[in-house]
Amino acid sequence: MELCDLTLHEIKDLFARKEVLPSMVLEAVAGRIREVEKSLGAYLALDLDTAFTAARAADARFQAGKALGTLDGIPVAIKDNLCQAGKETTCASRILQGFVPPYTATAVQKLLDQGAVIIGRTNMDEFAMGSSTENSAVKPAKNPWDPRRVPGGSSGGSAVAVAAGEAIVALGSDTGGSIRQPAAFCGVTGLKPTYGLVSRYGLVAFASSFDQIGPIAKDAEDCALLLAAIAGFDPLDATSVRGEPVDYRQELDRELTGCKIGLPREYFGAGLDDEVRRIIMTAVEQLEELGARVVELSLKLTEYALPVYYLISSAEASSNLARYDGIRYGRAAADRAELAAYYTKTRTEGFGPEVKRRIMLGTYALSAGYYEAYYQKAQQVRTLICREFAEAFRAVDAIVTPTSPTLPFRLGERLADPLAMYLSDVCTVPVNIAGLPAISIPCGFVRGLPVGMQIIGRPFAEGTILNIAHQFQKVTAYHRARPNGAERGEQK
Amino acid sequence: MREEVSVEEVRHVAELARLAFSEAELRVLAGEFTRILQAFAKLNEVDTTGVPPTAHILEVKNRLRADRVRPSLPRAEALQNAAAVKDGSFVAPPVME
């Protein structure tokens, strides 16, 4: 196994033992990028020169015994919807071509402050709208386990980079499953934090009441480390929550005895791939063996989650994306003769088809005469879904579901049918509707393709779900499998 | 909720959103919207009488900021991403009232 296939905590141990220096890790990552990036398309922009400068500075700190923090010297990839001062931030959209923000997202700044080495910006579905990274205006990313298949989305590039050793850890964003679903498809571990735990300042908005930044890593322990590094109150985000910083790694040594886990039957019904179901149920048995008490429960409103999610997220998106008008930033139409035409031309040329579809859907849902029937109705059902989760969590500590009802699908397979594409998110969107934390961990393989298990927790109970994931990973090796064949988990 | 979304409605929404579509695209969109909204009509099954809408899942209220001035961006940085700039200002198409 090469350095770039190791986890963050393994590398930290090597740093601590002075066996390895940050620039050596970056060398390995850069080598892997040279090897596989062309065929995987994980990155939209690489900045290895800056990264090597940062890595050498980290080397010097380690040699002087003055390392900055958890992430010092760790090569990190960030999704291209996180602003970083001086770096082009495009959200994989034509309309943001050339946009260089004069400021840095709070989460990214926290990484930089702790010495992280940012190697590049990862590919994604345009404006984070999609479940396959095929909506990138630049290029699709490919699943490293089978490049004919999608890596999931929208944080596909981040998941691919981590899975393929093109980064040690990565940041993604999750609005309806955009961290968890690609993590599941790429066989890595991804966590969507509770809404409000991580500042959204500097995250280019898709749907403001759902968006959260979170870690994508090779295991739960790495997610714990990365989450601790980015979480916390930010005065620049009015929806970020005040609270004491939590050392999530400290939460990872609790046995599961006494832990109650709920299996909502609605997530295991029609539409769930049989093989995925088999893998998940085996994983659930594993949790039981670890001491967890598994109970069946019902979340009756699950079937309404998709419309609620798509109506509200599209409505918010239609407003959030109205600012792309070619005047202050971004790509603009050439002809500035007439205002309305300029707007329309700029936006029509700049946005891709899925983004346009969502803007249209959201505009429709908010427009006169439809607000009550669509947007408000969705918000009311949202209330009921939140209540239903709260009720369920009175009986259980965590809820386990598949992350995706299917295996990674083939490129192009669902592009023509938006509804089929939206169905990819059926297991993940309820979590965003209720603002809950959830993690996806690898829990098996079907014909060489990874399957992800989603563990949902109570608000701000990241420690609980990280611990369950970690206990599972202590006795399984799916998370140690690498697509380059370094160590295949399925043979375990 | 509507049973069918017409091309005319889609055209109107496109105008509101400042997007342009060809006639063929409008027809495709109308069809997609019809299908999507028919699927979403499922929401009508849920009784929401007296249920307050949720705009925020957070319990946070009154997140306010002190009225203290901090430096603005240097003008060059404020303008750096604009497609066109003149006399320290952003250039927009002519606006008449």
Add this chain to the structure above:
Amino acid sequence: MNFEAVIGLEVHAELATETKIFCACSTKYGAEPNTQTCPVCLGLPGTLPVLNEKVVEYCLRAGLALNCRIADYSKLDRKNYFYPDLPKAYQISQYDLPLCRDGFLRLAGGKTVRITRIHIEEDAGKLIHSPEGERYSLVDYNRAGVPLIEIVTAPDLTTPEEAVEFLEQLRRILLYLGISDCKMEEGSLRCDANISLKPAGTERLGTKTELKNINSFKALGRALAYEIERQAELLAEGQTVKQETRKWEEAKQRTLPMRSKEETEDYRYFPEPDLVPIELDRSYVAAIAATLPELPAARKRRLIEEYHLPAYDADRLTAAKPLADFFEAVLRHYFNPKAASNFIMGELFRLMGEAGMAPEELTVNPAHLADLLKRIDEGEISLTLGKTIFEKVFRTGASPEEVIKAEGIRQISDPVWLRTVVTEVLKENPQSVGDYLNGKVQALQFLVGQVMRKTKGQANPQVVKDMLAAELARLHF
């Protein structure tokens, strides 16, 4: 047919906060274009608004002063529309749950004008329209994000005069509260008017038009008067009034329809997800209520009752808080309300007017005016001289004492000196003395004039007159 006008106003006041409503940029007026902007008020992707606490406080001050109900629960909403001066393509405003609602303002005549609501929102940037023949506009976002309150009245006003009075009273209150500069010429106070006509004595509402671009109190009165006449003519001819937005053209003193958009606006309001709701604690509201100053109407009433001032005086003195404060400060040293009022309304207001001085710029020490008024009362200086001295006090900030000394003004109460002058004048004008002694009483006035001339106006004419009369009486016998 006789018509009655039905008028409602929508007033926007920029709040006098240090920073913008959602970011820490300065709100100072008149800066170079785009020098008071940041990623937040430019609407750069990924930025988020955070509400300025002073904006809430100031809006509550306005609401409490205007007798509104303060909301327990309030929220912000997005109003979506495309325009180059609107960086995010939505304005953060308040739709269905404004901070304040259901208030009123009472006009001088006792009429109550209902305030429907007061809400907070952000201002847009400024567009500099294309010069003739040029095919572009320039956009300055310094003003984008400056906090506003929007005050909406019920259609309770019936004449242009009432509307103007309402706006004047409202401005006075906002200035007393210290929450806005209310400068119409700088745009920190703006007023749109809705107006329709109905046949006199009926409740049948007509079609209304909305008037914009009203840049002064005078313009408000004239625009409404013009519009009343225009609508009345249409109705009298049996035509209908078109519901539209019309622009007041100051140069031509008329309203014209604004270029109508192809479609009616659909603002697609929805709750702003980037900001959390506002829940106001009763004790917080009470604390703000406790800090409200005495408002103009109450103060006017008190000036009338406490000092027995005529309503006219009380009204003028309470036109601005600094003036009323000044008046009452003068009274602390010199308790003759009517004399103080006369001097302030006459001399002080004249000098302020000439200097183009706003009430809040007034720097005269009230003790100085009190001292001067005392000296006049005691006959030490004449009223005329007092005015001359006050002008110097006003311009230099020196005390009356210092001015008198510096200018070498002799104290006319010095009877020895005055008697010398009187004797001189009697000697120099035997003709007039003779006339007076022969019963031509008006000759006395001439002699007084001569004394005044010799003393360069420094003598108290009444004292001079008495002294002359006494001297002449002595000659007579």
